[in-house]
Amino acid sequence: MTGTIDARLAELGxxxxxxxxxxxxxxxxxVSGNxxxxxxxxxVVNGQIGYQGKVGAEYTTEEGAEVARVCGLNIIAQVKAACGGDLDRVQRVVKLGGFVNCVDGFAxxxxxxxxASDLMxxxxxxxxxxxxxAVGTNALPRNAAVEIDAVVEIR
Incomplete structure (x- = not known):
């Protein structure tokens, strides 16, 4: 049986x-408590970091937002794994922490x-x-353009 969130993902393509x-x-x-x-x-796209470099140099702000969306998809994939495949267990996305590998002066x-926020x-x-x-930094691991972590409440 497909869950509500799986159906929503399918609806969104x-x-x-x-x-x-x-x-x-x-x-x-x-997973700690709930x-x-x-x-x-x-x-990561197909097992490789798909976007390397700095926002404000290699990527525009809009392209950076697309990179953040990819990070958001990877967050949802991890949450799905943590929930044994059942995303309907998600009660609330509590917090995202976003890091942007960017040029000096990028604001x-x-x-x-x-x-990523819009995706959630x-x-x-x-x-x-x-x-x-959402903060800027001069470097991220493996020169990734964006990195995002999350705290999600589940039942």
Whole structure:
């Protein structure tokens, strides 16, 4: 039986990627009580980092938002794995933490991270509204353009 969120994903034409394996000595998520803590997700596409470089140089703000959306898809994939495949267990996306690999003087980090924030609301509706931060940095692991972590409440 397809769940409500799976049906919503299909309606939106979204195919979730496989949950990515960690790239170092950590786990992709931790479930503690009713919270899922998702490790930082970079824009992995088909097992490879798909977007490397800086927003404001290699990528425009709008392209950066698309990269953030890819990170958001990877977050949802990790949450699905944490929920045993049942995204209807999601009660609330509590918080996103967004990092943008950007050039000095770039000040549109919130617009970039909106790519993931908007996705959470598209997929989960009001349960997708969350607290967040969006900061710029001079570098991210493997030169990823964006990295986003999450805290999600589940039942």
């Amino acid at each position: 979204i195919d979730l990627p496989e949950a990515a394996a960690p790239a170092a000595n950590y786990v992709p998520y931790v 919270l899922v803590y998702v490790s930082g997700q970079v824009p 549109e980090q919130p617009v970039v991270i909106n790519g 609301v598209e997929v989960f509706g009001d349960k997708g509204r969350h607290a967040r931060f």
